[in-house]
Amino acid sequence: MEGSRSETSAAEASEEIIYTSVKFSPLRAKAAQEKRAPCLWPAVVRGLAIGFGILSISLAIALIWKMSDTHPRCPEQWVAYRGSCYSFSKEKKDWNSSQESCWAKGAHLLVISDAWEMDLFKSIQTECFWIGLRNSPGSGWIWEDGSELNGIKVLSNSPVQCCGVLMKGQLQASSCEFSAAWICEKSLR
CATH class of the missing domain: 1.20.5 (Single alpha-helices involved in coiled-coils or other helix-helix interfaces)
Structure with a gap:
């Protein structure tokens, strides 16, 4: 054991x-x-x-x-404002030649379409510029796009003054043969 x-x-x-x-x-x-x-x-x-x-x-x-x-842009030397481009000429021509110059750039003479645009261009206190406004016999003042000028008085000294200029913040009538600078306008769209 x-x-x-x-x-x-x-x-x-x-x-x-x-x-x-x-x-x-x-x-x-x-x-x-x-x-x-x-x-x-x-x-x-x-x-x-x-x-x-x-x-x-x-x-x-x-x-x-x-x-x-x-997005479209304005050409060089043009100013953009609220969907449009503006060009201010440095040379002077009569109204018809100014219109043709704008057309050659794919634009037209300035057509002021609303109060904001009117206020902007009335603030320009310089020499006169051709704009796209003409006095049509029997129809009154007509913009280049066919719309009527409403609610704004055009200063005129003579019935032979049939073309519109913007001078010292006012719309004035002038002889269409007068030489002036001009404002072209075209849409950004």
């Missing part, structure tokens, strides 16, 4: 469970982590954000550039 007892205690000893405790120190864990390769995520995320920002700005600029190319 003794032999079997020693075998039993050896078996019991081998079945003992050994416990051990492991303590992790946060400082040591951090130090161990720093010894490994550094984490690149913050740098990658920052780089991606900058890249997407630059791409977004580039696309916005390209879109604005494209939109500006699709």
Whole structure:
């Protein structure tokens, strides 16, 4: 029996469970982590954000550039205002020659179509400019586009003054043979 007892205690000893405790120190864990390769995520995320920002700005600029190319523009030396382009001549001609000069540019002599446009051109306090206004016998003052002049008086000294000029902020009648500068107008559309 003794032999079997020693075998039993050896078996019991081998079945003992050994416990051990492991303590992790946060400082040591951090130090161990720093010894490994550094984490690149913050740098990658920052780089991606900058890249997407630059791409977004580039696309916005390209879109604005494209939109500006699709919108009609006034020719050089012309002034844009509320959907129209205006050209102020530097030379002087009679009314008919001024009209032909505008037509050659794909435009017409100025036709003042509303109060805003009238106020704008009345504010011009310079010499006279031919505009697209004529006195038609029996019909009165007619704009070049066929519309009637309404609610505005044209200053006239003589019945032979049949062409309209804009002079010192007022509409005035003049002989059509008089030499004056002129204002051409064309639509942006």
